[in-house]
Amino acid sequence: MKIETTEKKPWRQIEFRIERFKPGRIDPPRFQSFRVAVDDQMSVLDGLEQIRLRQDAGLMYRHSCHHSACGTCACRINGVERLACTTRILSLNTETVVLEPLRGFPRLGDLVVEMTAFYRDIDPAWSLLTPAEPIHGAADPAEDPSLRLEACIECGCCVSSCPAAHRHAEFMGPAALAALHRQMAKVDAARQHDLLAAAASPRGERLCERALNCSRVCPTDVYPARHIADLRRRAKASGTPPSLK
Amino acid sequence: MEHILIIGGGVGGSLAHDLTLRGYRVTLVERGELLSGTTGRHHGLLHSGGRYVFHDAETARECYEENRILRHIASEAIEPNGGLFIALTDEDLSHRDRFLEGCIAAGIPAAPLSPRQALAREPTLNPALLAAVRVPDAVMDAWRLAMAFFATARANGAVIRTFCEVTDLKMFGRQVAGVRVIDHRSGLSETIGADLVVNAAGPWSGRIAAMAGIGVPIQPGPGVMVAVRGRVTQAVVNRLHPAGEGDIIVPQRRLSVLGTTAWLADDPDQVTAPAEHVARLFALCAELVPAVAAMTPHAVWSASRPLLQSSPNQDPFAISRTFDCFDHAARDGIEGLVTLIGGKATTMRAMAEQTADLIVRKTGRDFACRTRETVLLPYRRYWRGDI
Numbered sequence: 001m002k003i004e005t006t007e008k009k010p011w012r013q014i015e016f017r018i019e020r021f022k023p024g025r026i027d028p029p030r031f032q033s034f035r036v037a038v039d040d041q042m043s044v045l046d047g048l049e050q051i052r053l054r055q056d057a058g059l060m061y062r063h064s065c066h067h068s069a070c071g072t073c074a075c076r077i078n079g080v081e082r083l084a085c086t087t088r089i090l091s092l093n094t095e096t097v098v099l100e101p102l103r104g105f106p107r108l109g110d111l112v113v114e115m116t117a118f119y120r121d122i123d124p125a126w127s128l129l130t131p132a133e134p135i136h137g138a139a140d141p142a143e144d145p146s147l148r149l150e151a152c153i154e155c156g157c158c159v160s161s162c163p164a165a166h167r168h169a170e171f172m173g174p175a176a177l178a179a180l181h182r183q184m185a186k187v188d189a190a191r192q193h194d195l196l197a198a199a200a201s202p203r204g205e206r207l208c209e210r211a212l213n214c215s216r217v218c219p220t221d222v223y224p225a226r227h228i229a230d231l232r233r234r235a236k237a238s239g240t241p242p243s244l245k
Numbered sequence: 246m247e248h249i250l251i252i253g254g255g256v257g258g259s260l261a262h263d264l265t266l267r268g269y270r271v272t273l274v275e276r277g278e279l280l281s282g283t284t285g286r287h288h289g290l291l292h293s294g295g296r297y298v299f300h301d302a303e304t305a306r307e308c309y310e311e312n313r314i315l316r317h318i319a320s321e322a323i324e325p326n327g328g329l330f331i332a333l334t335d336e337d338l339s340h341r342d343r344f345l346e347g348c349i350a351a352g353i354p355a356a357p358l359s360p361r362q363a364l365a366r367e368p369t370l371n372p373a374l375l376a377a378v379r380v381p382d383a384v385m386d387a388w389r390l391a392m393a394f395f396a397t398a399r400a401n402g403a404v405i406r407t408f409c410e411v412t413d414l415k416m417f418g419r420q421v422a423g424v425r426v427i428d429h430r431s432g433l434s435e436t437i438g439a440d441l442v443v444n445a446a447g448p449w450s451g452r453i454a455a456m457a458g459i460g461v462p463i464q465p466g467p468g469v470m471v472a473v474r475g476r477v478t479q480a481v482v483n484r485l486h487p488a489g490e491g492d493i494i495v496p497q498r499r500l501s502v503l504g505t506t507a508w509l510a511d512d513p514d515q516v517t518a519p520a521e522h523v524a525r526l527f528a529l530c531a532e533l534v535p536a537v538a539a540m541t542p543h544a545v546w547s548a549s550r551p552l553l554q555s556s557p558n559q560d561p562f563a564i565s566r567t568f569d570c571f572d573h574a575a576r577d578g579i580e581g582l583v584t585l586i587g588g589k590a591t592t593m594r595a596m597a598e599q600t601a602d603l604i605v606r607k608t609g610r611d612f613a614c615r616t617r618e619t620v621l622l623p624y625r626r627y628w629r630g631d632i
């Protein structure tokens with residue numbers, strides 16, 4: 001039962017301009033161009049895969065799920081933080097696709113950045129599960145309500161786009177504050193208080209400049225700025241002492 | 246202690262975890278990011294085993310057992326909302342009794358539901374359904390579940406090197422003594438010595454075996470998946486029939502993933518997602534949940550199953566999803582090399598256990614497996630190992 005795959009008909013030649021970096025070798029970073037035959041379904045990640053498999057086996061980028069679930073493939077595409085796997089190349093409406101790594105993270109090579117700093121203010125134990133939105137007309141059994149994974153896929157797009165995160169290295173940043181706010185909904189009052197105190201600390205919500213870049217770039221509609229606004233409101237209401245400033 | 250080198254950052258992660266728990270020194274090399282092969286981009290179904298009761302009782306039983314273990318050791322990476330098998334035609338319905346019997350035989354708790362009961366839970370199902378059976382399927386975050394194994398292995402001392410591609414095996418006559426790798430960061434090649442090398446390169450394992458001048462019974466079996474926006478159901482929806490194309494919808498986060506197709510390929514690196522497969526997935530999955538017909542693809546991708554081949558040109562859906570590990574000393578007279586092939590993401594822990602048992606025998610040790618009861622560290626500890 002051998003089914004041959006039909007090679008998709010290439011529609012257009014698109015130039016991929018990729019910022020290359022190899023510590024000590026291509027250092028400082030410089031752009032390199034590749035030409036890729038593109039059809040109307042191909043994602044930027046598909047383009048990167050073609051370049052790696054057919055033109056340069058040493059091209060480094062992160063990828064895993066190919067459908068906006070893992071968060072690894074985030075980079076700057078034509079200057080904007082996006083997921084390579086869900087960005088259709090032709091939807092960009094450009095002849096050239098410029099790819100750069102996320103900003104504000106140490107670079108490991110080409111488009112790959114080191115994510116340890118992203119997790120600095122996210123407690124590894126914070127829960128990943130949350131009640132799923134009810135489906136219209138469904139009788140969700142009360143004894144085992146449906147759960148889903150949190151919307152945040154920890155891609156780092158928001159942090160890379162956040163002007164405050166680049167100005168203040170100590171800023172907890174949009175992803176951690178959004179995650180903290182989500183965790184508050186799952187714990188008792190005493191723990192909520194501790195979480196709010198962390199959010200109201202000098203490294204917390206007060207450093208946010210409400211530029212809203214984070215909510216604009218977030219690929220999974222987490223809207224970090226809304227979570228930060230709510231933390232700010234609650235911090236004010238609970239009267240976190242200004243002496244912390 | 247013996248140094249074991251694992252090639253491949255897919256189910257290799259669960260093996261790294263098992264071997265470090267048993268006390269071995271472990272290095273794992275992966276040519277790209279971890280989970281950039283099949284294990285990061287499969288359909289996301291934590292199988293109850295229901296899909297296999299018709300033709301593969303061994304895999305069915307294995308899946309249910311592992312399903313329960315993973316819910317215990319990695320609960321945070323699993324959406325535990327169950328699954329439904331639904332019958333849409335008289336032919337589907339004719340499979341129901343055999344399905345229920347198969348579930349009982351495999352120890353899988355299965356509960357028949359009337360169409361009304363099924364529609365009350367999942368109102369988007371095809372209202373023409375004739376019957377449903379509820380099973381303990383679940384949905385995994387492919388990345389986070391597997392990263393929990395890597396995080397724990399790393400915390401226990403495993404050295405994990407990404408963007409580090411094996412280009413050759415280091416051989417002394419018929420003995421494998423390590424690997425040649427190119428580190429894509431530095432561009433430099435180096436040799437990593439090892440007492441034993443494990444080929445866990447999934448659909449690419451044939452290439453690694455060829456470096457030792459031998460073959461392994463691997464058949465890359467790609468399949469296409471399509472994600473659409475929105476959870477169309479809370480539970481996984483399967484068609485009640487022997488496994489085929491486009492018969493599973495896996496909701497995950499605020500997406501639903503339609504899948505899959507299957508064919509046999511020679512080169513796992515040249516796999517595309519043909520447009521006609523995408524159209525077929527929409528058409529077939531719309532039979533399960535009609536609303537799917539009006540949706541557009543959010544993402545389209547393909548992945549290659551590392552199928553354990555028993556004879557050439559089989560129906561890819563009928564090939565057993567069981568796994569095997571080969572000691573090439575016994576099989577081909579090559580010492581120091583073990584290959585792990587087949588299985589499912591759902592059975593990655595069991596695959597690791599069986600392979601590590603073989604390694605224990607080969608190294609003359611007496612270490613018991615502890616992965617059934619060892620709760621994994623949160624996957625974020627992979628990056629925050631220091632804390």
Ligand SMILES: Cc1cc2nc3c(=O)[nH]c(=O)nc-3n(C[C@H](O)[C@H](O)[C@H](O)COP(=O)(O)OP(=O)(O)OC[C@H]3O[C@@H](n4cnc5c(N)ncnc54)[C@H](O)[C@@H]3O)c2cc1C
Binds near residue numbers: 590
């Ligand atoms: C379409 C599809 C849907 C599926 N759905 C499900 C599902 O819903 N549930 C389920 O449980 N299972 C599912 N599976 C099965 C499951 O995904 C696979 O059985 C499993 O992930 C295979 O893991 P692996 O580690 O053997 O292969 P891989 O995950 O591919 O790992 C091999 C790794 O080796 C690396 N590698 C290759 N060559 C080299 C080299 N020279 N040097 C270094 N590294 C190298 C690769 O980059 C890769 O990361 C599905 C599979 C497919 C194809």
Ligand code: SF4
Binds near residue numbers: 158163164210224228
């Ligand atoms: S709203 Fe705040 S957190 Fe978001 S990008 Fe702007 S400054 Fe950063």
Ligand code: SF4
Binds near residue numbers: 223
């Ligand atoms: S909040 Fe959105 S942009 Fe930020 S890490 Fe999470 S998914 Fe990415």
Ligand code: FES
Binds near residue numbers: 066
């Ligand atoms: S590859 Fe997982 S989010 Fe893009």
